Amino acid sequence: MSENHSHKDIEQQVSEQQKEQEVQKSPSGLRIFWREILKDKLALISLIFFVLVSMIVFGISLILDLDEVVKIDPFAIHQPPSDEFLLGTDKGGRDVFGQLIIGTRNSLAIGFLVTLISGAFGIIFGVVSGYFGGHIDNFLMRIVDFFMVLPFIMIIIVFVTIVPRYSVWTFSLIMSAFIWMGIARLIRSKALQERELDYAQASRTLGSSHTSIIFKQVLPNITSLVVVTMTLNLAANIGIESGLSFLGFGLPEDTPSLGTLMSYATNPTTLEERWWIWAPAAALILVLMLAVRNVGEALKRAADARQRRA
Amino acid sequence: MSKSLFGKFLFVLMLAFVLLIAACNSDEGGEDSSDNDGDDTEQNESDDDDSDSDSDSDQELYSIDDFESYTGEGDAIDGGSLTFGLVSQSPFEGTLNWQFYSGNPDSQVLSWFDESLLQYDENYNVTNEGAASYEVNEEDSSITFTIEDDVKWHDGEEVTAEDWAYSYEVIMHPDYDGVRGSSAGFAYLEGAQEYKAGEADSISGIEIEGEKTITFNYTELTPSLLTGGVWGYPMAKHVFEDIPVEDMASSPEVREEPIGFGPYKVENVVPGESVTYSKFEDYWRGEPNLDEVTLKVVSPSNVANALETGDVDLVDSFPADQVVDNIDMPNVQWLGMTDLAYTYIGFKLGDWNADEGEVNYKGDEMKMGDKKLRKAMWYAVDNETVGERFYNGLRWNGTTLIPPSHPAWHDDSIETPTYDEDKANELLDDAGYKDTNDDGYRETPDGEELVINFASMDSSDLSEPLANYYIQAWDKVGLNVQKLDGRLHEFNSFYDKVGQTGEDDPNVDVFMGAWSVGYDVDPSGLYGRDALFNFTRWANEENDELLAEGLSEEAFDTEYRQDVYSQWQELMVEEVPVFPTLYRAMMVPANERVVNYDISVGSGVYLYELGVTQEEPVVE
Numbered sequence: 001m002s003e004n005h006s007h008k009d010i011e012q013q014v015s016e017q018q019k020e021q022e023v024q025k026s027p028s029g030l031r032i033f034w035r036e037i038l039k040d041k042l043a044l045i046s047l048i049f050f051v052l053v054s055m056i057v058f059g060i061s062l063i064l065d066l067d068e069v070v071k072i073d074p075f076a077i078h079q080p081p082s083d084e085f086l087l088g089t090d091k092g093g094r095d096v097f098g099q100l101i102i103g104t105r106n107s108l109a110i111g112f113l114v115t116l117i118s119g120a121f122g123i124i125f126g127v128v129s130g131y132f133g134g135h136i137d138n139f140l141m142r143i144v145d146f147f148m149v150l151p152f153i154m155i156i157i158v159f160v161t162i163v164p165r166y167s168v169w170t171f172s173l174i175m176s177a178f179i180w181m182g183i184a185r186l187i188r189s190k191a192l193q194e195r196e197l198d199y200a201q202a203s204r205t206l207g208s209s210h211t212s213i214i215f216k217q218v219l220p221n222i223t224s225l226v227v228v229t230m231t232l233n234l235a236a237n238i239g240i241e242s243g244l245s246f247l248g249f250g251l252p253e254d255t256p257s258l259g260t261l262m263s264y265a266t267n268p269t270t271l272e273e274r275w276w277i278w279a280p281a282a283a284l285i286l287v288l289m290l291a292v293r294n295v296g297e298a299l300k301r302a303a304d305a306r307q308r309r310a
Numbered sequence: 311m312s313k314s315l316f317g318k319f320l321f322v323l324m325l326a327f328v329l330l331i332a333a334c335n336s337d338e339g340g341e342d343s344s345d346n347d348g349d350d351t352e353q354n355e356s357d358d359d360d361s362d363s364d365s366d367s368d369q370e371l372y373s374i375d376d377f378e379s380y381t382g383e384g385d386a387i388d389g390g391s392l393t394f395g396l397v398s399q400s401p402f403e404g405t406l407n408w409q410f411y412s413g414n415p416d417s418q419v420l421s422w423f424d425e426s427l428l429q430y431d432e433n434y435n436v437t438n439e440g441a442a443s444y445e446v447n448e449e450d451s452s453i454t455f456t457i458e459d460d461v462k463w464h465d466g467e468e469v470t471a472e473d474w475a476y477s478y479e480v481i482m483h484p485d486y487d488g489v490r491g492s493s494a495g496f497a498y499l500e501g502a503q504e505y506k507a508g509e510a511d512s513i514s515g516i517e518i519e520g521e522k523t524i525t526f527n528y529t530e531l532t533p534s535l536l537t538g539g540v541w542g543y544p545m546a547k548h549v550f551e552d553i554p555v556e557d558m559a560s561s562p563e564v565r566e567e568p569i570g571f572g573p574y575k576v577e578n579v580v581p582g583e584s585v586t587y588s589k590f591e592d593y594w595r596g597e598p599n600l601d602e603v604t605l606k607v608v609s610p611s612n613v614a615n616a617l618e619t620g621d622v623d624l625v626d627s628f629p630a631d632q633v634v635d636n637i638d639m640p641n642v643q644w645l646g647m648t649d650l651a652y653t654y655i656g657f658k659l660g661d662w663n664a665d666e667g668e669v670n671y672k673g674d675e676m677k678m679g680d681k682k683l684r685k686a687m688w689y690a691v692d693n694e695t696v697g698e699r700f701y702n703g704l705r706w707n708g709t710t711l712i713p714p715s716h717p718a719w720h721d722d723s724i725e726t727p728t729y730d731e732d733k734a735n736e737l738l739d740d741a742g743y744k745d746t747n748d749d750g751y752r753e754t755p756d757g758e759e760l761v762i763n764f765a766s767m768d769s770s771d772l773s774e775p776l777a778n779y780y781i782q783a784w785d786k787v788g789l790n791v792q793k794l795d796g797r798l799h800e801f802n803s804f805y806d807k808v809g810q811t812g813e814d815d816p817n818v819d820v821f822m823g824a825w826s827v828g829y830d831v832d833p834s835g836l837y838g839r840d841a842l843f844n845f846t847r848w849a850n851e852e853n854d855e856l857l858a859e860g861l862s863e864e865a866f867d868t869e870y871r872q873d874v875y876s877q878w879q880e881l882m883v884e885e886v887p888v889f890p891t892l893y894r895a896m897m898v899p900a901n902e903r904v905v906n907y908d909i910s911v912g913s914g915v916y917l918y919e920l921g922v923t924q925e926e927p928v929v930e
Contacts, residue, residue, distance in 0.1 A: 072779040074692075074699035092775030093699075165796040252797040254778055267771055268611065269635040 036302035039309050043298035046291035061105040069098035070254050081276050088276035100280055103256035111238035113172035119230045122183035130191025131214050144181045152178035157249040183229055190225055194218045224303035231299055235292035242285055258285050371703040374895040377646025384905030386921025391602035395622030397613050401582025406568035408543035409480055410488045410559040418626045422587050424570025428542035432912035433718040434829035436536045452527040461594040463546050464575040471524035475516045477545035482506045485556040494539030498528040533865045538829035573598040573918035599921040617642055620927030623901040631770050633897045634702045640930040642899040647910045648715040649896035651826040652708050656888035657684050658819055660847030662812040668840045669847040677819050682741035684886040690787045692729035693891050700772055708890030710879035719831040721876040726883050734787045751790040762791045765807055765821040768798035808845045832860055848887030902928040
């Protein structure tokens, strides 16, 4: 359906979409996506839940004092949930609720950032490669192949140990540097098809520049693919971040993230008796990932006319 | 449709799972609450949560004084067998010979079937209780040892003076590739270096006088000789004679069928995994109680479980961070002793001069050069609370650099700084560290910004909260302390940074480490001018003198030596190149059926007396 839009419509949409991509949790600019989500109740609930959690987490973390949350209190070690500590305290007497909020914020922020950075780079890389084809494509794809054979988790771990001080930003950059290849390959194969289509050929004959064809014509036409992949990647990236933090190679332990909270459960006693430290984080990871996935699945269906329910 | 159904299913499953965990937990909480009675330390911080008693078991307070190092005598049955757990992450190496072993796991395996001819008392001095007795001849700086008559190897041969001399010849042999041979017993032995260099055929300082008597001649007598310096392990010459020294460590006589003269003999070795011992009836102290002992490797994460199910009766050590959680285990008794170790915080005061092989103390140039600043940092931390809260009393406030595990040398009359924030502030103000630009942190007396880099190790679950706690405490007195590189460091990279290779990381200002100390109290290996392990790179003349005096011939007089080391401990409190933070308890669990076992040195309880009160381990 999107292909049937008039040229003007498309251009309008492009600018909207580009804005939307930065916050792809709400792809509402595309009516078709929106309709599919409205139709699928589970996806709708998931979307509402995800937006709600994000708002709560980012909202509360604005008021929370990070120094207060990570402050060690020897007199409150391993307290179970109570009025004072909603979700109890950990081995350093730190409030788990506060850590959960800030941890979720950090995990989500990393998830978003990594998806955006790796997505943006991967898309440009893929579309350029696919559009020009030939030697350029050959060369660029060998670079992708090279990055693909690297064991990226290992390399991220090594990087994290070398870089002396890192924050949410540097960590996101390190992660992005090694996971942009998937999306690049996907976009490239799509762009290969697009450039053979009449509109691209015609544009070229009429004298449009490559840049304008790539960004104003090819890219908008593969937006649906971009949105779907990035949504699904978001879930995966939150998972990778949590996994790395769990192993101790993510954010430092005193910068809470969902993974660091989970890693407390490596202590057998904490696992058996102090559920309040890790269970909320575990549940949140699971629910968040499911929610993002549900939305992603709905979008995927929307992008493919044969699977659409709406 | 099926996909969304599956999603719902997952969600429900997850909810059920969370609820299940919550339910399990509340049951456990109920059980725990029964053993909190009389725990008065809890009250001051839990005033408002009236019904919450779940966590109180975590806050219970223990003291090393509540634990004995001895299991008690009990009615041991005749015979019986016992399983000993060797707690280790990895398999043991299996170099089963005192001359060649290198790791603690191997030494645990060894101590069941072979022992030293020398026995030590609770102050780690050689006594005459062992298989050999000694006599010091001061006029010619020698020590004569006589081996008891009925000391026999497992194959029935006598343990002779010849065997003892042979172990020296092997260790000092030019082809010897083990790690022994640097202690005072070798360093001061006459003719040992010539032999090692290949210039002599035998060690001139060793005189064999008859089958069982041997005299070692030393260039100088030092008290270290009798506190672990003399090498007391003989080597069965009749077994090893024909093996070239360089092949010994890999020979079957070391790895598969090792020989000793201890209370149990090796029946079978499963490399890296387990060893079966049977009793050696001709053991020189008497016939051992147990028929059979099995040693097996248990991983630290399984050890609590293995003890609870009776899979092992006894272990060599127990992971410190699991002690408190398992202290109520019904079928074990906990043995405790003061560990020969302490945790400390050190200040970088110079660097290592590799050419001279000594420290290069730079005092005033360094960020931490001011004694008052260092002392204030000591006053600012509350180690008593750390010990009580993080370790439930099983670690406690350290005072001097000789831990109480050496009761004869530890001077507890010395006044050391204890937590006092006002005093810390006062000292800093005095020294000119004032907040001149109102950023909440003190600046140096010259008005420059002071950021102190703190290096700490990531060694246990508690490393991170502890490091943050100390940083917080210093923050309170206005010192801006940051973790080096913003994080903790892994064991080896930590010691690389503080200088185990001699290349100190110049960014480290303060660091937290731990030392375990040997039998010999002499601290020159850690704080001497020429000690690489003197990580603070601090030295002064008084220190040099005291350390030398502690090793002099006069120091053979215990009182004199005690006085020297008291002065030294005082000097270190005065100068604060490092300050001890925590002393530690070593806790070892034993099954209820184990009797006649003592984990401390010099208790007069020996391994051959070890017994069990029933055939099967107690399980509950």
